[in-house]
Amino acid sequence: MSDVLAVTEHRRGELRDESFEVITAGRELADDAGGDLHLAVISGNVDEFADDLNRQGVDAIHTVEYGEEFNHDVYVQAVCALYDDLTPTFLLMPNSVNGLDYAPAVANHLDLPLVTDAVGFEYNDTLVVTREMYGSKVETSVEVDGDRFAVTTRGAEWPEAEGVSEAEVSAFDFEPDESAIRSSVTGFEEVGGGDVDISEAEFLVSIGRGIEEEENLPLIEDLVEATGATLSSSRPIVDNGWLPKNRQVGQSGKQVTPKVYLAIGISGAVQHVAGMKGADTIIAINTDPNAPIFDIADYGIVGDLFDVVPELTEQFES
Incomplete structure (x- = not known):
């Protein structure tokens, strides 16, 4: 035994x-x-x-x-x-x-x-x-x-x-x-921007390099607010300094298991997928029909996020 x-x-x-x-x-x-x-x-x-x-x-x-x-x-x-x-x-x-x-x-x-x-x-x-x-x-x-x-x-x-x-x-x-016993815990210090723990979120709206510029973030933030979701991202967004490190999903970020993961402008590199493939439902928006993210997505929209996201936001607001 x-x-x-x-x-x-x-x-x-x-x-x-x-x-x-x-x-x-x-x-x-x-x-x-x-x-x-x-x-x-x-x-x-x-x-x-x-x-x-x-x-x-x-x-x-x-x-x-x-x-x-x-x-x-x-x-x-x-x-x-x-x-x-x-x-x-x-x-x-x-x-x-x-x-x-x-x-x-x-x-x-x-x-x-x-x-x-x-x-x-x-x-x-x-x-x-x-x-x-x-x-x-x-x-x-x-x-x-x-x-x-x-x-x-x-x-x-x-x-x-x-x-x-x-x-x-x-x-x-x-x-x-x-x-x-030569050590003890004296307190906790959150990583910068640690107001949110994305690993605990049930609905994540995650963005990748497809948003092109930091000035386009408000477009996504409107959708996040309309859906009551939590904003996360792939590594390039954090590397560019557009979002803090604690928002990053992937091998070098956090592993997440939300009920819904909406990937916007994320190609689906293996390092990112390793951090979110445990989500219950994965939805992807990408202009490239051959993007790897569609291989694991439950639902996919092949289209320009700058057209699709405003439509989604309007639907949720109404």
Whole structure:
């Protein structure tokens, strides 16, 4: 029996989407291996988080009550202690800023092979992890040599777990080595223009180099206001200084999973698509019928955005 231990993530009192996605990934792997899925909930309001995470597919939840926010030294000790207690075959962690902070240290301490940024995997006596390289232009399969494995999973690659489970929730008896806790969170500072977190938006209107000039932004902003959407962009818009960094979608920006993603004047480069392909519904407006964005779009409009956007705005305003 090969069990899976998946570590969840929260920030500033709220569970991150990655926590619900890693449940789906963990259940998939546990089914392949014929094992149980265990979740680790570390720090913060662990009891409330455990209730929210008790989703379909979870077999057991282990809470570690220590501090309020992520702390590298605490997570390394807690994850290692849980792993030693449960002895799972697989250890899953989010491929996030926090996950990539502690995952290498945990893998080193436990002497586990670590594969990062997984977009898929399968197990049949041997673990094969799917990864993407060269800006997601090449998909590779990595066969991992070992009996136990550590993997970080890329966000927005697995759907969020749904449904309700009755998994047992237990407090893990954890006594950290206080002398090894050498850091603490003293506060948070948002990236410039951090008034909006596009990763939390349900409707994104995203713009690319097709808007041509910064002076054309008000045309898009009118549509954003009429629809109640949130404005985001591809990298060229941010590189030009037309929008702040926190509005950028893509590999070098943020990964988003809105209900609706409206791409205006975006060609659909792989780096951008990697950040938004998890949207429920993708709508694209582009003059080029062969633009790659149409390959993943659910609905497409081949036309000049300077004609289409005003029409859309008028329709929503009326």
